[in-house]
Amino acid sequence: MSDVRVIIKRDSVEREERVVTAGTTAADLFDGDRTIVAARVAGQLKDLAYPVAEGDEVEPVEITSEDGLNILRHSAAHVMAQAVQDLFPEAKLGIGPPIKDGFYYDFDVEKPFTPEDLKAVEKRMQEIQKRGQRFSRRAVTDEAAREELAAEPYKLELIGLKGSAAEAADGASAEVGAGELTIYDNLDAKTGELCWSDLCRGPHLPTTRNIPAFKLMRSGGAYWRGSEKNPMLQRIYGTAWPTKDELKAHLDFLVEAEKRDHRRLGAELDLFSFPDELGPGLAVFHPKGGVVRKAMENYSRRRHEEAGYEFVNTPHISKEHLFETSGHLPHYADGMFPPIEFDGQNYRLKAMNCPMHNLIFKSRGRSYRELPLRLFEFGTVYRYEKSGVVHGLTRSRGFTQDDAHIYCTTEQMPQELDTLLTFVLDLLRDYGLVDFELELSTRDPESDKFIGSDEDWAEATEALRQAAEKQGLPLVPDPGGAAYYGPKISVQARDAIGRSWQMSTIQVDFNQPKRFGLEYTSADGSRQQPVMLHRALFGSIERFFGVLVEHYAGAFPAWLAPVQAVGIPIGDAHVPYLEEFAAAAKAKGLRFEVDASADRMQKKIRNAQKSKVPYMVIAGDEDMAAGAVSFRYRDGSQKNGIPRDQALAEILDAVERRIQV
Known part of the structure; x- marks a missing residue:
């Protein structure tokens, strides 16, 4: 056998040249390192069984990397599909891609899966995992694949989509790619006998033993390829991790996230609801939710006024032609509600504010x-969000943007971007979010999605980059993620349990001013085109509301809380005393209630704790005699005998300084 020369590339600096025997695999190069589950060769992910060739640059892919986790989870999806077909032989296979923190697989079955079914599938997966079945790749022709998969109608459809834009858009790219068609076989570790096979692009782990920790989470309906026009399949979701400890940590995280789910807390705290009569993705805010929303908006309005913004209002509907002029209709028609025809013209519900500004x-x-x-x-x-992706306040069909558009000269743009990003981050910090990174979305020069000149794009992108770098925060590139009219900076904020939420976006736009013919008179009397900066600080009031509910687990800081303090009398005789205190608090603008119900004091305290009220103000005989009250805080601690003026000052201070209590 002849030798081949390869380069092992472990990072941007460390490169090792090695001469190996022809037929050596990527697994042989990294023999003994169980953390490596695949290889990247010339930018392409390969199974460890890949035989290296002359001149290959081979980079190890560790299981803890983003690619490694995706390979782990896609392999787990295959094991799940095998288990389902072992237990339900009539099940037809859809697709099974990796997703954030897990995987899913879609099946066409006669009836929905039950929790007992999922337990049985998970048990069967554990048996398959222990057997150490080997994932084996083989290339097939389209004709051979159709013959082999004749009993799998959805796989046959995917073969027809091979290499098309459609397959890449709906998750099918995990199954087929633009190049050769491949099938992965699960082979018995001892005999090599075929146990199961699936159409798949790969790569996969070497064996099922490399899936150390997994769990099935839930099942539900999902339309084939995400379209309501297609059959409803049954989707099983699972999660997989490199270690059992990481799986346990993730499951514990999900328990905490469930406690913070804004949809559940919204109902428990009487903040908002989603009536079926309105339709998916449309919320109504109850009085308590309205108080929180008003506090959010009022503070934002005050800060914007101080920063020199001018407030405008625009209609909810417009002639369709407006969105053709702006360029939105050709690019975002699928995300807009259908036209409404009257007076011989088509109108559209407003999907964005910038054309009207x-x-x-x-x-x-x-x-x-x-x-x-x-x-x-x-x-x-x-x-128009598809019903399958609507999610409470954080993904809705009707929402209010805190939308700003800044028109400036080219010379003013760098300073304006710098000031704008500082303003955005400072305001988010005021609401309690403090952990940020920035994402710079640029255009893909190969795509025809983007409009405008190369010069404009280069200038706008560099101005955004410089403004972002001045903040001293991590800056993550997002190639191809720009809006069609210009690059953007997105602020990613982590909440109290470490989840990342996209918050504010800032976009530079040279194109809409051109399309609308916007001009100003310059100092020399010539007509010039302004630069347009788009900025949504919260993204939407509703979405930001939902994020804050989850960040604070419903326990808002005093300045945002719907009820800032509740008076709890020890007995009926103490009600007038607390009502007098409440009147003084309300005169200072505080939201203060007195619980004068017939409930016992301990139940009143439990009710206030359940409602997550920041301050419980308790009064009994000793307090009345001393002209004082007692505080009970949300964490259960208590402070007794506080003079009334001092108690009122403490609440006011917490509200004015926007601190958590």
Whole structure:
């Protein structure tokens, strides 16, 4: 056998040249390192069984890396599908991609899976895992694949989609790719006998023993390839991790996340609801939720006024042509509600505010002396989200954006971006989010999605990059993730349990001003085009509300709490005393209630704790005699005998300084 020369690349610096015998596999190169589950060769992920070739640069893929976790979870999805077909031979296979923190597989079965079914499937998966079945790749022709998979109608459909844009858009890319078609066989570790096979692009782990920790989570209905026009399949979700400890930590995290679910807390705390009569993704805010929302909006409004923004209002509906002018309709028609025809014209529900703000700018002549012009609106918009992705307040069909558009000169743009990003981060910190990273989304030069000149894109991207770097925060590249009209910076914020949420976005736009013919008179009297900066600070009021509910687990800081303090009398004789205290608190603008119900004091305390009220103000005979009250806090601690003026000052201080108690 001849030798081949390969390079082992462990990072951007460490490179090892090695001469090996022809037929040596990637697994042989990394023999003994069980943390490595695949290899990257010339940018392509390969199974460890891949035989290296002359000149290959081979990079190890560790199981803890993003690619490694995806391979682990996709392999677990195959094991789950094998287990399902072992137990339910009539089940037809859909797709089974890895997803964030887990995987799923879709099946066409006669009836939905029950919790008992999932237990049986998981037990069968454990048996398959222990047997150490080997994942083996083989290339097949389209014709051979169709013959072999004749009993799998959904796989046959995927073969027809091979290499198309459609398959890449709906998760099918885990099954088929643009190149050769491949099938993965699960082979018995001892005999090599075929146990199960599936159409798949790969790669996979070497054996099922490399799946150390997994659990099935739930099942539910899912339309084939995400379209309501297709059959409803049954989807089983699972999770898989490199170690049992990591699996346990993830399951513990999910328990905590469930406790914080804003949909559950919204109902428990009487904040908002989603009536069936309205339709999916449309919320109504109850009085308590309205109080929180008002506090959020009022503080934001005050900060914007201080920063020189001017408030505007625009309609909820417009002639369709407006969104053609802006360029949104050609690019985002699928995300907009269908047209409404009357008076012989098509109208659209507003899905974004920027076209209407452009009309405000264009309504009269503008001078350079007016720039930067900062327009701000709490503007309600409507977007057609598929019912399967609607999720409470964080993914809805009707929501209110805290939307701003800044019109400035090219020379003003760098400073405006710097000031704008600082303003955004400071305001998010005021609401209690403090852990950030920034994402810079740029265009893909190979895509025809993006409009505008190379020069404009380069200038806008560099200005955003410089503004982001001044913040001293991690900056993550997002190639190809820009809006069609310009690059953007997205603020990613982590909540109290470490989840990352996309918050504010800032976008530079040279294109809409061109499309609308926006101009201002410069100092030399010439007509110039402004730069347009898009900025949604919360993203939407509703979504930010949901994030804050989960961040605080419903226990809002005093300044945001719907009820900031509740008076709890030890007996009926103490009610007037607390009502007098409440009147003084309300006169200072505090939200104070007195529980004068017939419940016993301990039940009143439990009710206040359940409602997550920051301050419980208790009064009995000794308090009345001393002109004092006692505090009980949400954490169960208590402070007794506080003079009334001092007690009122403490609550006011917590509200004014926006601190958690």
